[in-house]
Amino acid sequence: MKSLFGRFRFLLVFGTGLLTVAFPPSFSKAQDRAPVQVMTSIFPLREFAKAVGGERAEVQQLLPPGAEAHAWEPKPSAVAKISKADIFVYIGPSMEPWANKVLKAVQGKNLIVVEAGRDLPLVEAEPEEGGKNRLPTATVTKKKWTPISGSIFPWT
Numbered sequence: 838m839k840s841l842f843g844r845f846r847f848l849l850v851f852g853t854g855l856l857t858v859a860f861p862p863s864f865s866k867a868q869d870r871a872p873v874q875v876m877t878s879i880f881p882l883r884e885f886a887k888a889v890g891g892e893r894a895e896v897q898q899l900l901p902p903g904a905e906a907h908a909w910e911p912k913p914s915a916v917a918k919i920s921k922a923d924i925f926v927y928i929g930p931s932m933e934p935w936a937n938k939v940l941k942a943v944q945g946k947n948l949i950v951v952e953a954g955r956d957l958p959l960v961e962a963e964p965e966e967g968g969k970n971r972l973p974t975a976t977v978t979k980k981k982w983t984p985i986s987g988s989i990f991p992w993t
Contacts, residue, residue, distance in 0.1 A: 876922035916942045929954035
């Protein structure tokens, strides 16, 4: 139950923050305003931001389709794209290690940065033979899926 509350709290805080920026209290003259420019790092965040912002947010994805967020190296054009945005949404430094450098480059601009993965619990991976990390796995029986303790999704 605590984990379910944590997920709900994350969605509530993230959604409320995005809505507050997209629809400020003085929204009575909203039709004269340009849509809020939102830049996300990866596809799932883009879809979430589109769902929250609707017509009042213009959402773009920074990484090209198929790019690995961990290994992607930003070009100067990426810094330019982020500097044109009003809001930048990313998972966090564990997923996008390049983000801190890019954010330092756009420092000083009135950019709202949303670290979507903040305060979410991370799962420790156990080292495999050869020193590589292995994520926890699950066992499958004929009728149901049973996660092994330490599952990636703690609420399962």
